[in-house]
Amino acid sequence: MNDKIKEAFEQIQAEDELKQNTKNFIFDKTNGYKKGKAINYHRLASAFACIAFLAVGSHWLYFTPTVEISIDINPSVELDVNRFNRIISFESYNDDGQKLMDSLDIKFMDYSEAVNQIIESEDVVSLLSDGEVMTIAVIGTDNAQSQAILSNIQACTAGERNAYCYYAHSEEVEKAHEAGLSYGKYKAYLELQALDPAITVDEIRNMTMREIRDLLSALSGGGNGGANRPGNGNGRQNRGNRKR
Amino acid sequence: MAIEQYSNMVRRLCMIHLKNYADTEDIFQTVFLKYVLSSVSFDSKEHEKAWFIRVTINACKDFLKSFFRSHVTSLDEILEMPAEMPEDYREVLEAVLSLPQKNREVIYLHYYEGYTAPEISRILGKRVNTIYTLLTRSRQMLREKLGGDGYE
Numbered sequence: 161m162n163d164k165i166k167e168a169f170e171q172i173q174a175e176d177e178l179k180q181n182t183k184n185f186i187f188d189k190t191n192g193y194k195k196g197k198a199i200n201y202h203r204l205a206s207a208f209a210c211i212a213f214l215a216v217g218s219h220w221l222y223f224t225p226t227v228e229i230s231i232d233i234n235p236s237v238e239l240d241v242n243r244f245n246r247i248i249s250f251e252s253y254n255d256d257g258q259k260l261m262d263s264l265d266i267k268f269m270d271y272s273e274a275v276n277q278i279i280e281s282e283d284v285v286s287l288l289s290d291g292e293v294m295t296i297a298v299i300g301t302d303n304a305q306s307q308a309i310l311s312n313i314q315a316c317t318a319g320e321r322n323a324y325c326y327y328a329h330s331e332e333v334e335k336a337h338e339a340g341l342s343y344g345k346y347k348a349y350l351e352l353q354a355l356d357p358a359i360t361v362d363e364i365r366n367m368t369m370r371e372i373r374d375l376l377s378a379l380s381g382g383g384n385g386g387a388n389r390p391g392n393g394n395g396r397q398n399r400g401n402r403k404r
Numbered sequence: 405m406a407i408e409q410y411s412n413m414v415r416r417l418c419m420i421h422l423k424n425y426a427d428t429e430d431i432f433q434t435v436f437l438k439y440v441l442s443s444v445s446f447d448s449k450e451h452e453k454a455w456f457i458r459v460t461i462n463a464c465k466d467f468l469k470s471f472f473r474s475h476v477t478s479l480d481e482i483l484e485m486p487a488e489m490p491e492d493y494r495e496v497l498e499a500v501l502s503l504p505q506k507n508r509e510v511i512y513l514h515y516y517e518g519y520t521a522p523e524i525s526r527i528l529g530k531r532v533n534t535i536y537t538l539l540t541r542s543r544q545m546l547r548e549k550l551g552g553d554g555y556e
Contacts, residue, residue, distance in 0.1 A: 165511065168494075168500070169515070172416045174414065178425075178428065179408070179411050181429060182411070186436050186437055186440055190437075
């Protein structure tokens with residue numbers, strides 16, 4: 161009897177028309193609202209999309225450098241500063257720079273503190289007291305942040321006689337990086353090259369800023385250059401004129 | 405979608421309880437709308453199936469109890485079965501449908517859906533012993549109607 165009853169019931173099937181009518185009815189009543197996994201899946205997917213978007217967005221916000229600070233004495237280093245005034249990365253352009261960077265832990269530090277640490281580090285202090293020249297270039301895209309950083313750094317270095325601060329636009333800096341120099345040296349290199357086309361990037365890379373400056377004044381001043389530093393005052397003025 | 409999955413079962417439960425096709429359509433709408441709108445979260449497929457059985461049976465009973473049904477008698481109270489159904493199946497179904505309603509339910513749940521008496525008691529909210537009694541009694545009645553030969 162079991163099978164017989166089962167088979168008999170098996171004959172009863174919901175008609176397609178009945179199913180279709182029911183579907184239409186449900187659809188009308190619910191405006192196409194669907195129950196079950198589909199909805200959870202969609203919610204989950206959109207939640208993940210939001211999280212991913214936020215993560216990518218904040219990563220981008222934080223890790224996009226907006227301003228670079230290029231410091232050259234002989235150690236040539238560049239600090240990338242994000243929009244929150246934090247150092248997100250740094251690069252050294254010669255061995256001395258590498259040594260300097262290895263001795264400091266400035267990652268994610270506020271830029272003014274980092275610059276202070278660099279200026280006050282033993283190497284830099286001794287170089288400066290030997291009469292070396294330090295240039296600090298603030299490289300940005302003409303925004304308020306770079307102006308603020310520049311004035312801040314100018315204030316920091318006001319006590320140093322041989323320090324020069326100036327501003328540069330980021331487009332110029334790309335060329336410097338292509339040549340493998342930090343911006344301060346690249347700028348000096350361009351000036352030198354105008355006077356002496358034979359000069360090469362490799363020669364520049366390991367010269368100190370003082371040597372470059374002396375060479376510059378020697379070339380431009382027709383041999384009056386030398387160990388004394390007549391160029392300093394002029395240098396500061398010139399730099400000032402180049403500010404944008 | 406749930407309609408594809410459960411429509412045959414709901415259709416059979418309707419057949420057990422109702423007399424005509426128009427009512428079946430009403431029940432379909434009631435049951436599946438309830439499913440879509442309900443916030444029940446099902447632990448398993450079995451849970452969901454049992455939910456459908458209970459809701460369908462309740463919907464059918466509510467429908468039969470309703471004022472309209474109890475005061476108006478439909479003209480087409482003829483059981484609509486597929487015309488091409490073989491004779492012996494028709495005979496069995498007619499026998500089942502001639503039983504009282506509560507016997508029909510347990511017959512369907514036991515013989516077709518394969519539920520045991522304790523499971524049926526849980527779905528219908530009745531005592532297990534009641535289900536055993538109903539099953540035994542239904543079996544006897546079917547045997548009488550179908551002549552007893554070959555049925556146990």
